[in-house]
Amino acid sequence: MNIVVLIKEVPDTYGDRALSLETGLADREAVDAVLDEVDERALEAVLAYADEHPQTNIVLMTMAPESAMATVRKALALGASSAVHISDELLLGADLTLTAEVLAAALKRTGFDLVIAGEKSTDGSAGMLPAMLAELLDAPQLTSLSAVTIADDRVAGTRSTEYGTATVSAPLPAVVSLTEALPAARIASFKGVMAAKKKPVETLTAADLGVDAERYDVPRSIVVSAAERPPRAAGVKIVDEGDAGTQLAEYLIANRLA
Amino acid sequence: MTDFPADSVLVLLEVTPDGALAKTNAGLLGAATGIGSPVALLVAPADSHATLAQGAAALGAGTVLTADADPGALIVPIVDALAAASELVHPVAVLASHSVEGRDAAARFAARTGAAVSVDAVAVERDDEGIVAHHSVFGGAYTTVSAATFAAPVVTVRQGAVDARAEPVATPAVSALQVQASGRPAAAVESFEPLEAASSRPDLRGAAKVVSGGRGLGSADKFALVDQLADALGAAVGASRAAVDAGYIPQSHQVGQTGVSVSPQLYVALGISGAIQHKAGMQTAKTIVAINKDADAPIFDIADFGVVGDVFTVVPQLIAALEAKSK
Incomplete structure (x- = not known):
């Protein structure tokens, strides 16, 4: 079984993330870059399957700047046999449609029985890439799964939506996205960290994949402006001396909020 | 029906698994009316078309295209209907809810047609050069505006973010859409378990x-x-x-x-x-x-x-x- 896990390096949500007001792109210098937690959980689901099925070949795949190599190595330290790192300055600021085109080309090149991704990244938060890949790869999509069962020739799971949960299944090959309801990732062992340094990482450009990143004859989504919201100032803060509930009621009523 | 206004905005209505119009549709049609003439696409069981089309009209849909749903196949039938509707209407933009199902359908449609996508918009507007979408990113710390370089963008709208509402339409033009199934593989939906009966409290999304x-x-x-x-x-x-x-x-x-x-x-x-x-x-x-x-x-x-x-x-x-x- 060949499983490709899509991973993404994102600005750490524990810090104050910043956006360049000039380009509208994430400022990668502002806070530490980390492997997105939801991707760690997706990887863990695959590693747990591989623990039981030693014949599993796990490939990590990411489209990210050269600087993301450290994050790729950290992910390799958790498990997986190799990684594909698509790194190309021409892809800086690529929109979803182009990103999907690039990743679909890379997935076709690498080959897969199963593609697994986090449901949505914490930075872009689109949650649309897995469905786009399913379309481009002509594979069934099983997106937003809060539980997954992988069998030799099929995959099934629980899809969580705003209205309830559905039981879904499909034969392989398929594209799956997993939510943060899945268990947290294991901690990398020292052995894993050492082994990760020697694991093969293939570096590819858009051109290697036969994708023209500079086409002007296809529509692209662009950021036309970006602005920072003024920071909130703290207002009144009182310490309860027995009448705080009453004071708060008066505040809400005076501000027509009650 | 072959003529659609030049400023048609194709709106993928959100239908809940129990076959009702989702609350998000009021905001979707409100947003669409602000940038053009809404043409609503209803993908639902055939016997509910008349009732739901009337419901969509009450939210501002003057034109409703109907297509049969296939509750056993995940997303693909909706995308096939959306592709057929888009080809028929030639809209200036396609709007869908940024719900799990709405964004899945919008994503596949964009991938199939090569359209530019603006995700999780909190507002849409029309300027001299076309449709632009407003976003609240990094937890609202920033606001951005996005647009397609050309052609009709696919925009998913954050649930509950748009307060604008369209005027009700008394008698909508309802017509059945001819949909050619793409035959793309879809996951099978084997069963569905609704969330526990919603309380009388307002929905979290869009609550005042x-x-x-x-x-x-x-x-x-x-x-x-x-x-x-x-x-x-x-x-x-x-x-x-x-x-x-x-x-x-x-x-x-x-x-x-x-x-x-x-x-x-x-x-x-x-x-x-x-x-x-x-x-x-x-x-x-x-x-x-x-x-x-x-x-x-x-x-x-x-x-x-x-x-x-x-x-x-x-x-x-x-x-x-x-x-x-x-x-």
Whole structure:
């Protein structure tokens, strides 16, 4: 079984993330870059399957700047046999449609029985890439799964939506996205960290994949402006001396909020 | 019917699994009306077409295209209908809800047609050069505006973010859409379990008031205090991830980075410390009230009215005072 896990390096949500007001792109210098937690959980689901099925070949795949190599190595330290790192300055600021085109080309090149991704990244938060890949790869999509069962020739799971949960299944090959309801990732062992340094990482450009990143004859989504919201100032803060509930009621009523 | 206005905006109506129009459609049609003439696409069981089309008209859809749903196949039939509708209508934009199903359908449609996508828009508008979408990113710390370089963009609209409403249409033009099945492989939907019957409280998404509880509530039983204040204020109930992880309340109530983003008139945080991931889901609220025992809790940095105190003494007094005033 060949499983490709899509991973993404994102600005750490524990810090104050910043956006360049000039380009509208994430400022990668502002806070530490980390492997997105939801991707760690997706990887863990695959590693747990591989623990039981030693014949599993796990490939990590990411489209990210050269600087993301450290994050790729950290992910390799958790498990997986190799990684594909698509790194190309021409892809800086690529929109979803182009990103999907690039990743679909890379997935076709690498080959897969199963593609697994986090449901949505914490930075872009689109949650649309897995469905786009399913379309481009002509594979069934099983997106937003809060539980997954992988069998030799099929995959099934629980899809969580705003209205309830559905039981879904499909034969392989398929594209799956997993939510943060899945268990947290294991901690990398020292052995894993050492082994990760020697694991093969293939570096590819858009051109290697036969994708023209500079086409002007296809529509692209662009950021036309970006602005920072003024920071909130703290207002009144009182310490309860027995009448705080009453004071708060008066505040809400005076501000027509009650 | 072959003629559609040049400024047609194709709206993928959101239909709930039990076959009703989702609440998000009012905002979708409101947003569409602001940038053109809405043409609604209804993908639903055939016997519900007439009723739901009338429902969509009441929300401003002057034209409704209908297609049969296939509840056993995930997403693909909706995408096939959307592709057929787009080819027929030649819209200036395609709008869908940024719900799980809406964004899945929008994503596949964009991938199939090579369209540019603007995701999770909080507003759409039309300027001299076309349709632009407004976004609230990094938990509302920034606002951005996106546009397609050319051609009709696919825009997913954040649930509950658009307040604009379209004028009702008395007699919509309803016609059945011819859909050619693409034959693309789809996952099978074997069964569906609806969320527990929704309470009479407002939905978290789009609610004007939200009362949220955190780990400070201490237990699932004591979390009832959050419900009581929500009912006294007519508010929706939210929670921090800590409260969800502790099992006090289902995940669907989670507010924050990985939960729902809300932007209400009033947000009341009870026993919530205000981790940066929680703030990312609520800091655009107009007025923030926080009650917490810890005077140093970061939630106080953004609260308009903060009370350092025990939620179990302050909140009952607050509810009593609100009830006394309303009499």
